[in-house]
Amino acid sequence: MEWEVVIGLETHAQLKTKTKIFSGASTAYGAEPNTQACEVSTALPGVLPVLNKEAVECAIKFGLAIGAELPKLSVFSRKNYFYPDLPKGYQISQFELPIVGKGKVTIQVPETKNQPAYEKVIGITRAHLEEDAGKSVHGAVEGMSGIDLNRAGTPLLEIVTEPDMRSAAEAVAYAKKLHELVQWIDICDGNMQEGSFRCDVNVSVRAKGTTELGTRREIKNLNSFKFMQQAIAYETQWQIETLEDGGTIEQATILFNPDTGETKAMRSKEGANDYRYFPDPDLLPLEVTEADKARVQADMPELPLAMKARFESEYALSAYDAIAITSSRAVAGYFVDTINAGGDPKLAANWVMGGITAKLNTEGKSIADSPIDAATLAQLVKRISDGTISNNAGKQVFEAMWTGGLDVDAIIEEKGLKQVSDTGAIEALVNEVLAANQAMVEEYKAGKQKAFNALVGQTMKASKGKANPAQVNQVLKKKLDA
Amino acid sequence: MINQSLKQLSQMLASKEVSSVEMTQTFLDRIKQYNPDINAYITLDEDKSLAQAKAADGILAAGTATPLTGIPMAQKDIFCAKDWRTTCGSKMLETFIAPYDANVITQFNHAGAVNLGKTNMDEFAMGSSNETSYFGCVNNPWDLTRVPGGSSGGSAAAVAGRLCAAATGTDTGGSIRQPASLCGFTGLKPTYGLVSRYGMIAFASSLDQAGPMAKSAEDCALMMNVMAGFDERDSTSLNHPKEDYTSKLNQPLTGLKVGLPKEYFAEGLDTDVAKVIDNAIAEYKKLGAEFVDISLPNAGLSIPVYYVLAPAEASTNLSRYDGVRYGHRAAEYDDLMDMYMKSRAEGFGDEVKRRILIGTYVLSAGYYDAYYLKAQKIRHLIADDFKAAYKKCDIIMGPTVPSTAFKTGEKTDDPVAMYLQDIYTIATNLAGLPGMSIPAGFSKSSDGKDLPVGLQIIGSYFDEARMLNVGHAYQQVTDWHTAMPEGFA
Known part of the structure; x- marks a missing residue:
């Protein structure tokens, strides 16, 4: 039997607000334990939550970015359970009425050996605001557990998809797209190591061709795309094998162990919990007005899809190039800066992707770490498009720039890469080549196009690669056809 | 001095007839003398109180005093007060020292009032007799064998026994008005959202509201001027413009339309209490009020x-x-779950546990719709009843409590009988409306004691100034509010 995997994601994106979602305590990462735990964070008797407007704006921004419904009213509810890192004994979240309703995210799934790249639209079910819990710290004091409430009350946007993904590759493509989007609209720093962006992945399998969903298991807290890929692959295989062996899948919360590459069910049974959700009487229903939406919309940067379309029409980039350039706001920004500094758009796109990002990727760095800034890259691009150097020579210049040389013209000079574009000099060369290769000239005149290319090659060779190929072409043609 | 109104006390301070330190000492001495009989206070701290009084004397001397500067007041132990033990009447918080001030405390501090101490209360404000307090029951100054009502029983006994100039209370289902009725003084529960709940330990957030407990409507008006006001730290605080609650006190009542809900005079109302209420109605007619029958x-x-x-x-x-x-944390436990269970089992009393169990049950999956949601719907119907009633009248009157103070221990084994104490007061909390109780007379108990009876005045939203006017007008022609229990003179 052929199997199909069905995947849905729940992502917790930590919002980039200065203070917590229901108090004025700082959200900065890495402070000494409990130094950012005010009376609200520690749930002292009598304290009350006050909603952080900045968090609301982040949620609206996200909703607008995915073309989602933004209901006029949403409600904060209490999710009740006891845990030492949950100071109030309940988490304030949104349950029945979330701030962001249905929307969609378009993903690009990269090509593989068996499949070309393709686009797919992933449905977003909802996104809601909630507060993070604190952290239990074990072992800091011998024989005791400690609680650090610095993180308690940090604002999160939980983004829930429809079960729309059909492979680990699609799930990872979605997660990457979402990761980029929340950074693009500047609501989340995307730092996965610090837990600012973490995914829970629901995986189930079913016989291909059937429509009923299988029983799902939820892989909790994946904080790297690589682990996500591995966890889904392992879990999918495990579920298929279990079913093929005549077993059944039980709903469970599972953890992925990166050391073994395996998934394992947690002890607690999620299904047994009754969170007794009810509207938090300390908070009024949250109203999002048309004016709120308009205000947030006015602050919205151009979104990747719109930017991609614009690059295609305005700069005649190919769809492939436009997608690559808009894969991150930083890369897109770098590209735009390169153009604004005078670089030809198509050439600039080639150099940003084939040069800068390719190099950064192999070094595991981001565009912010690029040793070549956009203005300098634009110099290189200009020298190529104005014919000073050839594209091939450009590669040598680029390598030199990467390792520290930032004066493009100086590098060209030093390496002697300047193209010969002097018509007189090229004519002299061509004359020499024609005189030395009479046989080829005859062949050309007899109608053999190949002979022409050979003559171009000879001329280039004679110029030691420095002659401007377009000019060589032109001069040769003129002489031969005269 | 002890039976003077806040206005009179304020004048005494302003004219230097007495200093705040002397006035505070007078009340502290009375507390020493009488508190063992009634157990109105849980925590006292003379040094802190006198330090505040001394500071108040400085303000008085500087001429920057406001009406409550230097006045010694009692604070219900539900309000967090910085560096004061704040127990909420529970073993759970027996050793809890609040590191911050509740908004109500902040407001009184700004006004320069003196905190005499933290008053006894039913544990987490759950009770109508002050018998659920971990710190022992409070005795009613009018008859020490009877309850003062609750949950603000300590504040009530302190006001009635003149162990403070005035006190604060909170009212979730009647916890200011029922004790005001049982102890014979004036208590006001404001419109929900008028007084910030910040720092007031929560019982039922959508119903809890702080208010003044004092001898007269005028005293309550002066306290409301301090307590009411928008607070951005409480999301349910209402941005209602600041009012001077004393401004309408002396308006005539001519033409005032008073509604009498027939449901508040039906079976269950003690006949002696009914008589007192009838007499009060007669008095109001003399003042020019007109009465109409209404229904809720x-x-x-x-x-x-x-x-x-x-x-x-x-x-x-x-x-x-x-x-x-x-x-509170249990001394010994096996694991985390055991620590939770033992700590909570030891830290909470029976009534609190009962309500946690009921609440957990009604919110549970499968019961939520049938209980919680249905109750929310009926809550709206109750509010609608009042809205309809206020089309026919300006204000509503009736008894505050069906009967007078009962004997300590009389209802402790019958929670439902205890819950019925609040049958006339709870609807206003559910609707978010302001309610007030003023002393309207006495009823003789079977053992020959004079026990106070309260008249309830229910206003429309934000109608506190008019309610206080209605109470004040009555208190200008009656003297029930100045009566003091025997033995506390």
Whole structure:
């Protein structure tokens, strides 16, 4: 039997607000334990939550970015359970009425050996605001557990998809797209190591061709795309094998162990919990007005899809190039800066992707770490498009720039890469080549196009690669056809 | 001095007839003398109180005093007060020293009032007799064998016994008005949202409201001027413009339309209490008020609705008392779950546990719709009843409590009988309306004691100034509010 995997994601994106979602305590990462735990964070008797407007704006921004419904009213509810890192004994979240309703995210799934790249639209079910819990710290004091409430009350946007993904590759493509989007609209720093962006992945399998969903298991807290890929692959295989062996899948919360590459069910049974959700009487229903939406919309940067379309029409980039350039706001920004500094758009796109990002990727760095800034890259691009150097020579210049040389013209000079574009000099060369290769000239005149290319090659060779190929072409043609 | 109004006390301070330190010492001495009889205070700290009085004398001398500067007041132990032990009447918080001030405390501090101490109360404000307090029951100054009412029983006994100039209370289902009725003084529960709940330990968040407990309507008006006001730290605080609650005190009542809900005079109302209320109505007619019969058809559902919603909210409001960060933690336990269970089993009393259980039950999957949601719907119907009634009248009157103070221990084994104490007061909390109780006379008990009876005045939203006017007009022509219990003179 052929199997199909069905995947849905729940992502917790930590919002980039200065203070917590229901108090004025700082959200900065890495402070000494409990130094950012005010009376609200520690749930002292009598304290009350006050909603952080900045968090609301982040949620609206996200909703607008995915073309989602933004209901006029949403409600904060209490999710009740006891845990030492949950100071109030309940988490304030949104349950029945979330701030962001249905929307969609378009993903690009990269090509593989068996499949070309393709686009797919992933449905977003909802996104809601909630507060993070604190952290239990074990072992800091011998024989005791400690609680650090610095993180308690940090604002999160939980983004829930429809079960729309059909492979680990699609799930990872979605997660990457979402990761980029929340950074693009500047609501989340995307730092996965610090837990600012973490995914829970629901995986189930079913016989291909059937429509009923299988029983799902939820892989909790994946904080790297690589682990996500591995966890889904392992879990999918495990579920298929279990079913093929005549077993059944039980709903469970599972953890992925990166050391073994395996998934394992947690002890607690999620299904047994009754969170007794009810509207938090300390908070009024949250109203999002048309004016709120308009205000947030006015602050919205151009979104990747719109930017991609614009690059295609305005700069005649190919769809492939436009997608690559808009894969991150930083890369897109770098590209735009390169153009604004005078670089030809198509050439600039080639150099940003084939040069800068390719190099950064192999070094595991981001565009912010690029040793070549956009203005300098634009110099290189200009020298190529104005014919000073050839594209091939450009590669040598680029390598030199990467390792520290930032004066493009100086590098060209030093390496002697300047193209010969002097018509007189090229004519002299061509004359020499024609005189030395009479046989080829005859062949050309007899109608053999190949002979022409050979003559171009000879001329280039004679110029030691420095002659401007377009000019060589032109001069040769003129002489031969005269 | 002890029976003077706040205005008179303020004048005495302003004219230097007495200093705040002397006035505070007078009340502290009375507390020393009488508190052992009535157990009105849980925590006293003479040094702190006198330091505040001394500071107040400085303000008085500087000429920057406001009406409550230097006045010694009692604070219900539900309000967090910085560096004061704040117990909420519970073993759970027996050793909890609040590190911050509740908004109500901040407001009184700004006004220069003196905090005499923290008053006894039913544990987490759950009770109508002050018998659920971990710190012992409070005795009613009018008859020490009887309860003062609750949950603000300590504040009530302190006001009635003149162990403070005035006190604060909170009212979730009648906890200011019922003790005001049973102890014979004036108590006001404001419109929900008028007084900030910040720092007031939560029982049922959508119903809790702080208010003044004092000898007269005029005293309550002066306190409301300090207590009421928008506070951005409480999301349910209402941005209502600041009012001077004394400004309408002396308006004539001519033409005032008073509604009498027939449901508040039906079976269950003690005949002696009914007589006192009838006499008060007669007095109001003399003052020019006109009476109309009205009906609150869903009022009878108040108690069942309240005992779904209040415990539901309470069950989660009290989840934070888990022994992890502060409060009572069991001495020995096997693991985390055992620590939770033992700490909470030891830290909470029976009534609190009962309500946590009820609340947990009604919020549980499968019961939520039938209990919590249904109760919310009826809550709206009850509010609608009042809205309809206010088309026919300006203000509503009736008894505050069906009977007078009962004997300590009389109802402790019958929670439902205890819950019925609040049958006339709960509907206003559910509707968010302001309610007030003023002393209207006495009823002789079977053992020959004169026990106070309260008249309830219910206003429309933000109608506190008019309610205080209605109370004040009555107190200009009667002297029930100046009567003092025997033995406390």
